[in-house]
Amino acid sequence: MAISESSIMVGFSVIAALLVGLPIGTFLFLCRKGQLLENRFVFSSLNLIVNIIRSFPFLLLVIFMIPFTRFVMGTAIGTAAATLPMMVIAIAHYSRLVEQSLLDVPKGVIHAAVSMGASVKDIIFKFLYVEARSALVLSMTTSTISFISYSTIMGVVGGGGIGDFAIRYGYLQYRTDLMIYIIIIIVIFVQLIQYAGITLARKIDKR
Amino acid sequence: MITLHNVTKRYGTFKAIQSISLNIKAGEIHGIIGASGAGKSTLLRMMNLLEKPDEGDVIINNKKLNHLKGKEIRHIRQFLGMIFQGYHLVGNKTVFDNVAVALEIAKITKKDRTERVMESLRFVGLETHKDQYPSQLSGGQKQRVAIARAIVNNPKVLLCDEPTSALDSKTTTEILEVLKQINQQFNVTIVIVSHELEVIRSLAERVTVMADGQIYDVVDIEPTGVNKIEKGAAAFVEQLKSGGDTNLS
Ligand SMILES: Nc1ncnc2c1ncn2[C@@H]1O[C@H](COP(=O)(O)OP(=O)(O)OP(=O)(O)O)[C@@H](O)[C@H]1O
Numbered sequence: 001m002a003i004s005e006s007s008i009m010v011g012f013s014v015i016a017a018l019l020v021g022l023p024i025g026t027f028l029f030l031c032r033k034g035q036l037l038e039n040r041f042v043f044s045s046l047n048l049i050v051n052i053i054r055s056f057p058f059l060l061l062v063i064f065m066i067p068f069t070r071f072v073m074g075t076a077i078g079t080a081a082a083t084l085p086m087m088v089i090a091i092a093h094y095s096r097l098v099e100q101s102l103l104d105v106p107k108g109v110i111h112a113a114v115s116m117g118a119s120v121k122d123i124i125f126k127f128l129y130v131e132a133r134s135a136l137v138l139s140m141t142t143s144t145i146s147f148i149s150y151s152t153i154m155g156v157v158g159g160g161g162i163g164d165f166a167i168r169y170g171y172l173q174y175r176t177d178l179m180i181y182i183i184i185i186i187v188i189f190v191q192l193i194q195y196a197g198i199t200l201a202r203k204i205d206k207r
Numbered sequence: 208m209i210t211l212h213n214v215t216k217r218y219g220t221f222k223a224i225q226s227i228s229l230n231i232k233a234g235e236i237h238g239i240i241g242a243s244g245a246g247k248s249t250l251l252r253m254m255n256l257l258e259k260p261d262e263g264d265v266i267i268n269n270k271k272l273n274h275l276k277g278k279e280i281r282h283i284r285q286f287l288g289m290i291f292q293g294y295h296l297v298g299n300k301t302v303f304d305n306v307a308v309a310l311e312i313a314k315i316t317k318k319d320r321t322e323r324v325m326e327s328l329r330f331v332g333l334e335t336h337k338d339q340y341p342s343q344l345s346g347g348q349k350q351r352v353a354i355a356r357a358i359v360n361n362p363k364v365l366l367c368d369e370p371t372s373a374l375d376s377k378t379t380t381e382i383l384e385v386l387k388q389i390n391q392q393f394n395v396t397i398v399i400v401s402h403e404l405e406v407i408r409s410l411a412e413r414v415t416v417m418a419d420g421q422i423y424d425v426v427d428i429e430p431t432g433v434n435k436i437e438k439g440a441a442a443f444v445e446q447l448k449s450g451g452d453t454n455l456s
């Protein structure tokens with residue numbers, strides 16, 4: 001039960017990061033000074049929003065978002081409602097890492113693409129994502145591990161999950177063994193994700 | 208083929224190119240030589256509008272490029288190949304895919320791509336390396352891949368920015384030979400930028416000598432041209448030594 005709640009929260013965060021964070025991070029990169037869609041206003045605004053969300057202590061962001069969550073989800077309590085702030089932080093988190101990953105693509109590769117007559121869409125899909133794919137995978141790994149960490153505090157809004165389980169039964173009911181057991185599960189799980197991420201990133205890196 | 212008419216390029220208040228007019232003839236190999244910072248790359252990059260001139264016109268086949276829209280410029284660029292000192296290959300694509308991407312951009316169907324990519328790789332002598340990645344190739348081989356990528360869409364012009372400056376002299380000779388063949392077999396106009404007199408001398412038929420964002424001279428390489436270029440080159444050395452302001456116009 002607790003594990004499935006955690007999986008839902010983390011799973012939806014990963015999906016949001018990929019579907020929304022990736023495009024936003026790409027756009028952030030493209031709007032930078034000297035890049036293809038250079039636009040100071042758009043870049044500064046987007047950059048500021050991402051920074052603000054990322055600098056919020058996560059617990060405060062969750063509480064701060066309660067009215068918005070209630071408006072969107074109809075309720076601010078429960079796993080589904082807890083998933084919304086998770087998704088917001090996930091998008092901000094991953095988009096920043098995407099931007100950084102794309103900055104590592106050699107500028108010459110982009111110049112060559114432009115000289116071939118590539119459109120912005122061509123450049124994104126045939127050059128940037130191809131050249132940055134290992135970094136994008138590693139970023140996703142880092143993000144996912146952060147999402148797991150974030151998900152453990154969702155008990156405050158009734159989100160449940162294994163973090164909540166550990167606090168409720170392990171800490172409040174003095175079942176230290178349960179708490180340790182859950183921590184071990186989380187540690188092993190994080191190790192697995194890290195290992196999978198690094199292995200995949202290495203495999204697809206041909207540079 | 209390519210005409211620059213009174214083009215000027217500024218970076219802030221600094222004039223990298225100062226009102227240059229130049230005509231590149233169809234089918235010729237045109238060299239551009241000059242000291243570092245003279246504006247050679249900037250001038251070359253204006254020929255496919257990687258840099259937009261602040262003043263003046265870039266005219267290709269009687270079409271003013273700088274008044275075209277993004278999509279039209281992209282279309283024209285597909286017929287102006289370009290190679291660079293640093294090759295700029297995609298490290299995560301195989302040799303084959305690095306060449307094929309130029310055809311993907313030009314919306315050539317997959318069926319036709321394979322044949323044309325292989326033809327292009329055969330021309331530069333790398334068909335057996337098609338499944339390798341750039342990291343597995345030597346500098347000369349990487350530049351060959353870049354050349355294959357630049358010519359696969361049958362360009363009318365090949366723009367070369369210091370294509371051999373990172374290569375040893377033997378490899379340089381080989382690459383220049385490939386460029387010469389492209390010019391002769393496919394009648395591709397070649398513009399080659401270099402600060403090495405040897406490179407320009409062995410390849411170009413006509414040379415633009417640049418200094419301080421201006422044209423010092425445009426000379427034919429045979430029979431007396433070489434001397435003129437050497438004189439031009441000597442002038443650069445003098446400038447560099449004296450560090451003085453030059454007024455060549
Ligand atoms: N993006 C830029 N921003 C500011 N200044 C630039 C930019 N690009 C070029 N310049 C300046 O314009 C001048 C000409 O540069 P360019 O790269 O065309 O020289 P070059 O002749 O190709 O030199 P090199 O042999 O070193 O490649 C240089 O003084 C350079 O500093």
Ligand SMILES: [Mg+2]
Pocket residue numbers: 247248249369
């Ligand atoms: Mg240069």
